[in-house]
Amino acid sequence: MTSFIRHGAVAVALAFGALISAPAQAALFDDTEARKAIIDLRTVVAQLKDKADADSKATAEQIAHLQRSLLDLNRQLEEARADNARLRGQSEQLARDVSDLQRVQKDIRQGVDDRIRKLEPQTVSVDGREFLAEPEETRLYEEAMNVLRKGSFAEAADLLSSFQRRYPASGYAPSALFWLGNAQYGKRDFKESITAFRSFVSRAPDHPRAPEALLSVANSQSDLKDTKAARRTLEELLKTYPKSEAAVAAKERLASLR
Incomplete structure (x- = not known):
């Protein structure tokens, strides 16, 4: 977009220079043609400005979209981290529960074995x-x-x-x-x-x-x-x-x- 504006400005400058630089050729243009040239020049400038504004707006929208996407991605990452932390906590709790259950089972089995031994000859x-x-x-x-x-x-x-x-x-x-x-x-x-x-x-x-x-x-x-x-x-x-x-x-x- 910047290159387009730069090339457009150059073209306008060349056209305007051509209009005012050569006194010998100035006589070739009457007032109507001069006004027409100025109007055309203004039209080109307006078109370039509109194009620049449109490109700038599109770029701003793209940037805003990218920012929203990044924010959404960050939110998803935070949610993923929170989910991972929760799952890790659940996994650790599950491991503790399993360990406690195994210890209880071992104690029960040991108690049963002890009672059996107390009864067996x-x-x-x-x-x-x-x-x-x-x-x-x-x-x-x-x-x-x-x-x-x-x-x-x-x-x-x-x-x-x-x-x-x-x-x-x-x-x-x-x-x-x-x-x-x-x-x-x-x-x-x-x-x-x-x-x-x-x-x-x-x-x-x-x-x-x-x-x-x-x-x-x-x-x-x-x-x-x-x-x-x-x-x-x-x-x-x-x-x-x-x-x-x-x-x-x-x-x-x-x-x-x-």
Whole structure:
């Protein structure tokens, strides 16, 4: 548009110059022709101005359109950024929710597993022997043993007797009988002590504590002043378990009973 105006202005200037520059040729034009030339010149100038105004207006409109387009594009970009931020926030929240859900599921699963384990029989080892025992069975046995370790013989005897009645076929039963005999001996109930130890030996003659149980029977008999019975028990111990540590003590006791 600027080039067009520049070329038009040049043309007007040349025409006007031609009109006034040559006195020799001026005589060729009369007043009518001069006026006509001026009118034509003004017409050209007006056309150029109109063209320039139209081009300027079109350019302004294009610029305004571009500005509106840029503003609209900026608005869309801001909306897109806001949407992305919202989606990112939702995604992060979703990830946290999933993580929380997984943790809750893990806790629930762990809790269920723990409860199942509390109900399922577990492998335990007592006096060198392994067997399956229910959690409650183990709890009651350990409770009785803890009381016995504290020296509460009467309470321990009651707990061990109760255990025997509740779990007669338990893997703990032989050991419970042995310690029941010790608890009764501790409270100086020698007859009940002998009964418990004899039941233990009869039930588990191959138990590693069987020789010790027979020695305890002989001790109870001695405390009851039944020397003959004590001697027979010690002889039984030497005959049945000659290589046991209890047999060594039995020999010494026999020598003292003579």
